[in-house]
Amino acid sequence: MIHTYEEAIGWIHSRLKFGIKPGLERMEWMLEELGNPERHIKCVHLAGTNGKGSTLTYMRYMLQAAEYKVGTFTSPYIETFNERISVNGVPIADQEIADLVNMVKPVVEKLDETNLGEATEFEIITVMALYYFAKMNMCDIVLLETGLGGRFDSTNVIHPALTIITNIGHDHMHILGDTLEAIAFEKAGIIKSGVPIITGVQQNEALEVIRTAAIEKRSNLYELGNQIQVEHHSSEKEGERFTFSSPFRTYEDLFISMKGQHQVQNAALALMAMSYLNVYQAFLIDEEHIRKGLAEAYWIGRFEQLSTHPHVIIDGAHNPEGINSLVETVRAHYSENRIVILFTALGDKQLDEMVGQLETIADEMIFTTFTFDRAISAEALAAHSKRESKHIFENWQEAISRTMDSLQEDDIFLLTGSLYFISEARKYVVQKTRQK
Structure with a gap:
């Protein structure tokens, strides 16, 4: 029995010794033991080499401006461990961490005795997040970042309403592969049958992998630079100005305070996601919510x-x-x-x-x-x-x-x-x- 937050964090970190283990079998086993909480969450799944956190942040701020309750699962943390599991930007409470550990620890220890092997730290944190959003602090929508890759990432046990792959770059090549095509294949592993996919991938060889996966899964694909258009107007002292257009909406003279052309692209993916949620998922997101959310969006540690x-x-x-x-x-x-x-x-x-x-x-x-x-x-x-x-x-x-x-x-x-x-x-x- 865990009694304090410090004990809970110590137990979670003790699982670091089991390293990174690609595969979803342990996740599926633990979630079944807990009643499959992942089936009770409406969520958006995000993967990509860079830009996941910023895209997620733009989405969260716009949804919050429209007065929705938004859960987020992100990594790594910058200030406190708790921020990895947050609701409307507020990290999970210390006591809730302790309560969650007491909930999942017996399941983890039971898994340890099976031939599936020991659960890793990230697998346990992911299970905690899914249980939290399904059973302890229900949200209107949850935004879930992959930890590493996509296909075998612990988060890939969910069936989202929408999928986003921000971009593809050279990172974690010892695990994901040493070519853009190989890395794109791993990221594209989060595309689910019939679930629309939004992407900011630019390299042709990586984009072809995403397109192929979308066709195989019969998923509508929205590409930055194709169905999604953005015109960057200016870099100002306080941020960036741009115009966004898609098959659903056009917004002129938008402003973001996070600096950089790449942030304009991240914002465009988030805007496409808002348009999709509005048209197909009945989320009531007006232009005033869009403008307010984009202008106020802020992500620590990013410029x-x-x-x-x-x-x-x-x-x-x-x-x-x-x-x-x-x-x-x-x-x-x-x-x-x-x-x-x-x-x-x-x-x-x-x-x-x-x-x-x-x-x-x-x-x-x-x-x-x-x-x-x-x-x-x-x-x-x-x-x-x-x-x-x-x-x-x-x-x-x-x-x-x-x-x-x-x-x-x-x-x-x-x-x-x-x-x-x-x-x-x-x-x-x-x-x-x-x-x-």
């Missing part, structure tokens, strides 16, 4: 400005496609400023390409590391740099502190890299800014 004096921005770009979007956003909004970049990464990423892209906009490069089993050392990361002049810190707190103390008034200090690092660095910068 987030933590401070203005000095200017400190944090962004969880952790693969080549994410870095490319980050570089384009900096060019669009801060081309006149001096850019100081602090970068850290996991060792299994495409580091030559990522470092090379960052150095095209950086006036000063700082390499560091953090405590994580897959993190690369600062020295090894800096070896991927072509610059003669660069700064190397094995202690990331020292790197941030020294840099912030040396910034000029109009400098932009950009911290980027692994999302695991961003979670830690964000707390440190916020605390340091408050002290000043």
